[in-house]
Each structure stands twice: as C-alpha cells, then as structure tokens.
Amino acid sequence: MIVSVRDLRFRYPKSGVDVLHGLEFDIPEGEIFGFLGPNGSGKSTTQKVLTRILPGYRGAVQVFGQALASQRADYYNRIGVSFEFPNLYEKLTAEENLEFYRGFFDGPTEDPKALLRSLDLPVGDRRRVAAFSKGMKMRLVLARSLVNRPKLWFLDEPTTGQDPQHAVTIRELIRAQADAGVTVFLTTHDMAVADRLCDRVALIHEGRLLVVDTPRVLKLKFNERTVRVEHRVSNGSLQREDFRLDDADSKRAFLETVRTTDVETIHTLEPSLEDVFLRLTGTGLA
Amino acid sequence: MTARLLVATRLVVTVQWRAKFPQIYFVIAIFAVIVFRTLIPAELVPLALPAFLFGEPGSLGIMMVAAQRYMERGERSVVALAVTPLTSGEYVSALIFGSAIVPTLATAVIHVGVLGVDLRVVLVIPPLYLIAVVSGGIGLMLSTVFTEFTRFILGTIPPIIVYSLPLLSFFGLAPFWAFKWIPSDSALVIFGMLARGQFDALAYAGSLGLLSLFAALTWWAAIATYMARVRHAIEFA
Numbered sequence: 001m002i003v004s005v006r007d008l009r010f011r012y013p014k015s016g017v018d019v020l021h022g023l024e025f026d027i028p029e030g031e032i033f034g035f036l037g038p039n040g041s042g043k044s045t046t047q048k049v050l051t052r053i054l055p056g057y058r059g060a061v062q063v064f065g066q067a068l069a070s071q072r073a074d075y076y077n078r079i080g081v082s083f084e085f086p087n088l089y090e091k092l093t094a095e096e097n098l099e100f101y102r103g104f105f106d107g108p109t110e111d112p113k114a115l116l117r118s119l120d121l122p123v124g125d126r127r128r129v130a131a132f133s134k135g136m137k138m139r140l141v142l143a144r145s146l147v148n149r150p151k152l153w154f155l156d157e158p159t160t161g162q163d164p165q166h167a168v169t170i171r172e173l174i175r176a177q178a179d180a181g182v183t184v185f186l187t188t189h190d191m192a193v194a195d196r197l198c199d200r201v202a203l204i205h206e207g208r209l210l211v212v213d214t215p216r217v218l219k220l221k222f223n224e225r226t227v228r229v230e231h232r233v234s235n236g237s238l239q240r241e242d243f244r245l246d247d248a249d250s251k252r253a254f255l256e257t258v259r260t261t262d263v264e265t266i267h268t269l270e271p272s273l274e275d276v277f278l279r280l281t282g283t284g285l286a
Numbered sequence: 287m288t289a290r291l292l293v294a295t296r297l298v299v300t301v302q303w304r305a306k307f308p309q310i311y312f313v314i315a316i317f318a319v320i321v322f323r324t325l326i327p328a329e330l331v332p333l334a335l336p337a338f339l340f341g342e343p344g345s346l347g348i349m350m351v352a353a354q355r356y357m358e359r360g361e362r363s364v365v366a367l368a369v370t371p372l373t374s375g376e377y378v379s380a381l382i383f384g385s386a387i388v389p390t391l392a393t394a395v396i397h398v399g400v401l402g403v404d405l406r407v408v409l410v411i412p413p414l415y416l417i418a419v420v421s422g423g424i425g426l427m428l429s430t431v432f433t434e435f436t437r438f439i440l441g442t443i444p445p446i447i448v449y450s451l452p453l454l455s456f457f458g459l460a461p462f463w464a465f466k467w468i469p470s471d472s473a474l475v476i477f478g479m480l481a482r483g484q485f486d487a488l489a490y491a492g493s494l495g496l497l498s499l500f501a502a503l504t505w506w507a508a509i510a511t512y513m514a515r516v517r518h519a520i521e522f523a
Contacts, residue, residue: 052369053368073371081369087365087366089361091304091305096300100297100300101366104290104371106371128304
C-alpha cells in the first residue's frame with residue numbers, strides 16, 4: 001500500500017472538537033482514490049495531514065511503507081501537491097514559477113515548458129502570473145505539482161475554475177499519470193470528476209468516513225433497477241413512465257409499453273454518486 | 287541544502303526586484319547623498335552619516351521584509367514552499383539574508399557618495415549587512431506576530447525606539463552599558479570611526495565592534511526565535 005490510514009483523528013489548535021473522527025482507508029499503488037464530501041467535511045484537512053502541512057494528528061498513518069511522522073524533508077521529493085486555490089508568485093512569469101520551484105527538489109524534474117504545454121498554458125509568455133485568469137492559475141498550480149515527478153499526487157479540486165475543454169485536458173492528464181504508475185489522492189466535491197476518474201471513492205461527512213468502494217459498486221448498491229420511458233400517446237402529448245425491473249408486473253408493463261407505443265427515450269435510473277451520498281447522509285454534496 | 291538555499295535566496299531577490307524594492311532603496315540612497323552634499327555642513331557629517339547609515343537598512347529593512355511577508359501571505363505562495371524539501375530554516379535564512387543584500391548595497395552607495403571611494407567602502411559593508419540582517423529578522427518576527435499591516439506599523443515602534451537608543455551614547459547624551467546589547471550600538475561605533483577616518487583605531491576597535499555586533503545579533507536572534515515559536519508564528523513548519 002502507498003497510503004495506509006488507521007484511526008486518524010485531528011483537532012485544530014484552540015478547538016475543542018475533533019474534525020476527523022477515526023478515518024481508516026488504504027490506497028494501493030497506481031490507484032486514483034477519490035475523497036468526496038461537501039465543504040467542511042474534512043477532505044482538505046485529511047489532505048493537509050497526509051502532506052504534513054498539519055502536524056499533531058492522532059492515529060497511525062503510513063505513506064510509502066513508513067510512518068508519516070517519521071518522514072523528513074525528502075518526503076516532498078516523492079509527493080506532488082496541487083492546492084484548491086492559486087498560490088503562486090504573482091510577480092513572476094509561469095516559467096519562472098516552475099523554474100524556481102523545481103530548484104527545491106533533489107531528484108530528476110520535469111521540463112517546465114513541457115508541463116506548460118501539457119496543460120495548455122503559454123510557453124515563452126512574458127506576462128506575470130498576476131495577469132492570468134483563475135483557470136490558468138489553477139492549471140499552473142497543477143503543473144507545478146508535477147514538476148518533481150511525484151509517485152503520490154495530491155489533488156484538491158483540480159477542475160475548479162476550468163472550462164469544459166480544459167476540464168477534459170486535466171482529467172486526461174490525471175488518467176495518464178495513473179496509467180504511468182502514479183498514485184492519485186483526489187479530493188473533490190465534483191461527482192462527475194470522481195465518477196469518471198476514480199478507481200475507488202471514499203465518501204466523508206462531518207469528519208467520518210461513510211463508505212469506501214468503486215463508483216460502480218456504490219451506485220449498484222443503491223440502485224432501484226428502474227427504467228424511465230418517454231413515449232407519445234394518442235393525442236400526441238409526451239408521457240413519462242417509470243418501471244421497476246424487480247417487480248414482475250412492472251416489467252411486463254414496460255415490455256408492453258415498448259412494444260405498443262411510440263417510444264422517444266429510454267433511460268435506466270441508476271443513482272449518481274451524489275444520490276448515493278444523499279441517501280447515506282440526507283444532505284447534498286454542494 | 288546549499289543549493290536549495292541559493293535558489294530560495296534568488297527567489298527572494300527576484301520577487302523583491304519585481305516588487306521594485308531595490309529601486310525604492312536606491313532612489314532614497316541618491317536622495318540622501320544629495321542632502322548630505324548640499325545641506326549638511328561638513329563638520330556634522332561624522333555625526334549625521336553614521337546615524338543615517340544604520341537608519342537606512344534598519345528601519346527600511348524592517349519594512350521591506352515585512353512587505354514581502356504580507357505579499358506572500360496575500361498570494362499564499364509560501365504554502366506551496368511548505369510542500370517542497372525546502373525547510374522553514376532555509377526559507378527564513380533566504381528571506382533574511384537575501385533581503386539584506388540590497389539595503390546593504392544601497393546604503394554603501396550613500397557612504398561612497400558622501401565620503402568618496404577608499405578603504406572605508408570595504409569596511410562599512412560587513413556592519414551594514416549585519417544591521418540589515420537584524421532588521422530583516424525583526425521585520426520577519428513582527429510581520430508574523432501581527433497579521434494586519436496597521437498593527438504591524440504600531441508594532442515596529444518599540445523595536446525602532448530600542449534600536450535607536452545607542453544614538454544617545456553616540457551623540458554623548460546618555461551613555462549606558464546596556465546599549466552594548468543593542469546591535470545598532472556596535473555598528474554606530476564602527477560607522478563613526480569610518481566617518482572620522484580613524485583608520486589606526488579601526489583595526490582594533492573595528493574588530494571588537496564586529497565581535498560585539500555578532501554577540502548582540504545572536505542574543506536578538508535567540509529572542510526572535512523564541513517569540514516566533516511561542517506564537518506558533520512561522521506558519522510553514
């Protein structure tokens with residue numbers, strides 16, 4: 001396992017209550033592990049503990065087979081961290097930001113120009129980062145997190161502020177890194193991103209882990225096996241009907257509807273990850 | 287470690303250059319030279335110049351390091367450094383030692399502009415740099431303790447007053463042994479000798495002055511580090 005977490009608890013200084021309550025999960029090498037929950041659920045705190053930004057946690061956390069508490073500065077040579085907000089030197093250019101940053105690492109590093117190209121950022125642009133849009137800044141933060149060729153990549157809301165085209169670029173990059181053996185810890189409340197990318201997801205709510213499994217298993221677990229059919233009736237109006245496939249009468253009615261009416265659409269109504277979360281907690285993810 | 291420290295120092299200097307810190311320093315330096323050459327009578331230069339020399343990297347140094355810290359806090363760029371092998375000690379060293387380069391050179395320009403080019407140019411740089419380092423440390427500490435700029439400005443007043451107390455000794459108004467523990471005291475002694483051209487005494491007294499300055503620096507650094515730790519000040523652990 002690249003990451004192994006047992007009974008992780010955390011309390012901010014000067015706070016009387018824990019914000020993480022006994023989290024337990026494992027992440028094998030090369031997996032894209034989604035950490036899903038609404039704002040304030042403890043996602044970012046967990047990432048900050050795992051990246052050693054927040055010390056003082058309780059529980060047993062191992063990364064790369066070694067206790068996190070005993071990891072030293074060399075740990076950062078092996079991980080990459082992309083934050084949920086743009087935290088760049090705004091008076092420097094994009095390339096300068098990457099060049100300075102890669103100077104802090106010991107091992108082989110990526111060519112900044114190649115990283116910029118891979119995220120559709122301008123190469124040779126003399127503009128300072130302050131002049132960039134939020135989407136460009138976030139992509140630069142993402143590029144910076146790859147500069148040291150990490151084995152474990154922490155991503156916090158990586159598609160924030162991106163247009164659909166760049167969101168696809170980012171998803172493809174994440175998938176390519178995982179295919180190359182990089183383990184990805186993806187923190188997000190964007191269900192679409194999690195559903196498309198993650199090998200497994202953990203749902204967290206109020207600092208407690210609700211469930212850990214693949215998106216498909218989670219969706220099937222809460223699936224009511226229902227089909228929705230839209231068809232035209234004799235007066236020309238559109239009618240919508242739901243058929244439960246677990247019920248024999250309903251299944252017969254579905255087949256009869258398909259056979260005898262002018263069907264326009266048929267959809268299975270398996271739940272989304274958001275529906276799963278809603279059913280587990282009674283609250284949404286936004 | 288050395289390579290990372292160099293990169294971090296280069297980063298500090300580059301960011302300050304883009305923020306026009308050096309340009310501001312040199313404009314002030316040129317203005318000071320003009321004032322000294324046109325308004326200050328020659329007989330007052332040995333008293334006025336040392337006071338100005340420790341004031342430029344001193345009070346301005348506090349402001350510049352603090353300005354960089356507030357800028358980094360606004361950009362949140364320092365958080366990104368916290369997830370690299372760069373340690374907090376390397377970051378603080380780069381910030382303080384890197385920030386001291388420009389004020390030292392700018393103040394040396396004032397020295398040369400007023401007294402001309404001779405051996406004194408070489409001799410004035412070490413104490414200037416040390417004063418700039420101490421000021422940077424004070425700026426770092428105050429900007430960490432006070433997260434709002436207005437409170438920071440108020441916070442700078444006590445150290446600047448303490449920092450200026452050795453002027454009382456220097457001008458012969460109120461000599462007091464405890465002033466020796468204020469880094470500006472030794473610097474003033476050295477600057478005074480240089481301004482008066484006392485080269486004979488300088489070799490001996492200058493060495494003692496530098497030793498005394500180092501001792502005071504260590505003392506102040508210990509206090510600053512203690513305060514920073516007590517306040518959990520340096521957010522990047």
